[in-house]
Amino acid sequence: MTTSAAAAAPDTAVLLVNLGTPEAPTAPAVKRYLGEFLSDPFVVQIPKLLWWPLLYGVILPLRSKRVAKKYAEIWMEGGSPLGVHTRRLAAALQPRLPEFAVAHAMRYGEPALPARLRELRAQGVRRVLVLPLYPQYSSTTTGTVAALVEATPGAPAARVVREYATDPGWVSAVADSIRAHWQANGRGQRLLFSFHGLPQRLVDAGDPYQAQCEASTAELVRALDLAPHEYLLAYQSRFGRERWLGPATDDTLRALAGEGVREVDVVCPGFAADCLETLEEIAMENAAVFVEAGGRAMRYIPCLNDAPAHADALAALVRRELAAWRDAAA
Template sequence: MSDSDMPGVGRLAHAPADHPPVKRAKIGVLLANLGTPDGHDYWSMRRYLSEFLSDKRVIDYPSWKWQPLLQTVILAKRPFTSGANYKLIWNEAENESPLMTITKAQTAAIAAALKARHGDKLMVDFCMRYGNPSTASKVKAMVAAGCEKIVFFPLYPHYAGATSATANDQFFRALMEEKRQPAARTVPEYFDHPLYIEALAQSVEQAWEAAEVKPEKLIASYHGMPKRYLMQGDPYHCQCQKTTRLLRERLGWAPEMIDTTFQSVFGPEEWLRPYTVEHVAALARQGHKRIAVIAPAFSADCIETLEEVNGEIRESFTHAGGEEFTYIPCLNDTPAHVEALVTVIEENLAGWLR
């Protein structure tokens, strides 16, 4: 047995005295989410929004056309409005966004579950596509810790070029910087995984059970994208529709009980329809006074759910005559969600764990 087989740092058997230390081989599990600004002040928001909105996977307009508009017009104003929205939901106790707080909790729960099952073979951590902690910094840390294999897990149930693909892009760019590249796997979308659907269904059932007056309809609100992306082959729209169908079937509900809508429209293009903010107002005007909204495309509550769904979309419904609006939180670090994520990770570790 070589020294490298022992815990911690060692020296390879029969290696010369000046051979660099060798870490015990591990497998890395790197969770990835969208990202978060470091603060809700103007400059923190500007740095974050500039990185996010400069991503060609997110905004694919030619740079010569988009960047002057972004840097001189959009980023002159939007950091103020976005910062004000973040301030409404900011975790002041930890001085971080809710997405950061929840992602930390998810990572801790997943790490504990995997350690209980597999001991110290795995190193579990998280990164953000935009902002901190960066993907590159976490890949570097895993390689330095002796991870010779890494499973990279974008925490998006549904595939989209602007989410899963750009996260993978950043992961591969980070690998390009490593002298000793680890073997790598990327976790695919899990929008129809039975345990994910079960976790969603349990969250809906708990909300219905807690409601004194039951909602008349459930709205499954997914993050939107330009309709053009669908026509170019992005499967996101179809995967969202299937998640809604599987959730409805698991709940045993009639088709008219659940509607699929899309939120977070940005820019002048037509996006996937119906738009959530318009749809809930239309429902109120049609006489649906009690609705619930769930956001299945988000693995953790964030600005798009806590401020947009539970703020702007709620207001749209009530201003149109709606009376009872129930927001069903994201799955976050609930036990059913953690079990689903751990199972997906283990499925993607097949053959690597002995």
């Protein structure tokens, strides 16, 4: 939170919440972060007696060093990209919402969500609008943020924004960022919308995530006036052996190269800020997959991060949510 926001001591705050990040691109820091993340029962729904021995005995010792190397490839001067961009987005939002305090927190890692909520309460905040930076709702993302907010003692009264998958301002900002990328870099033969994956069983059990990813894509396709043959939707970041949402991003890129497509643009509308999954997995790893399969170039279109259009869209969303909260309480 900015110094001016703290000095003003408003009674309402806006809290941006992102997934989280290691504190450093080192194996011990990554192990702590992944340990917290993968211990969340909303993320991995396996009984602790079965999961924890595997997690702490096998997965974390093997993955931490490997993942730390990936983080080192994308680390910024001010920290991890996700941490830096989330912090900058909160700072960009503050002058657009001068009558409220604007802060940010992480679901895993620092700044920790419960501590931030108690800090706001100590500063005189009575109400906090929590905005998880996940446009599409899933129990594994927004759902676990909402559960932790509710379980935090000493927190102000809170309202959690459930989703903004088809919010007009957000759609416009993403579409404009794609157009700007095309203007600066040229346009590929296909546009691939890549969303973070989710186990199929969660969707089968009623999680609305897939439907909202498809709704976001439909709105962006409409805004960009794309023909059916000009775009595809896929899911990335599979983990474990169970069935996940498909088609997979890497498999889709291989198939496109096999069909003779030589240039592809990839955008990740499920991510508000660039992170390991966009900068390393997509822009580096999957770009190499496409070229190795016969493609010429895969160009990654960055997330909105702290772009003015992103801050404008979220500020408008916040004002609508706060108005709805006020009306509901009246």
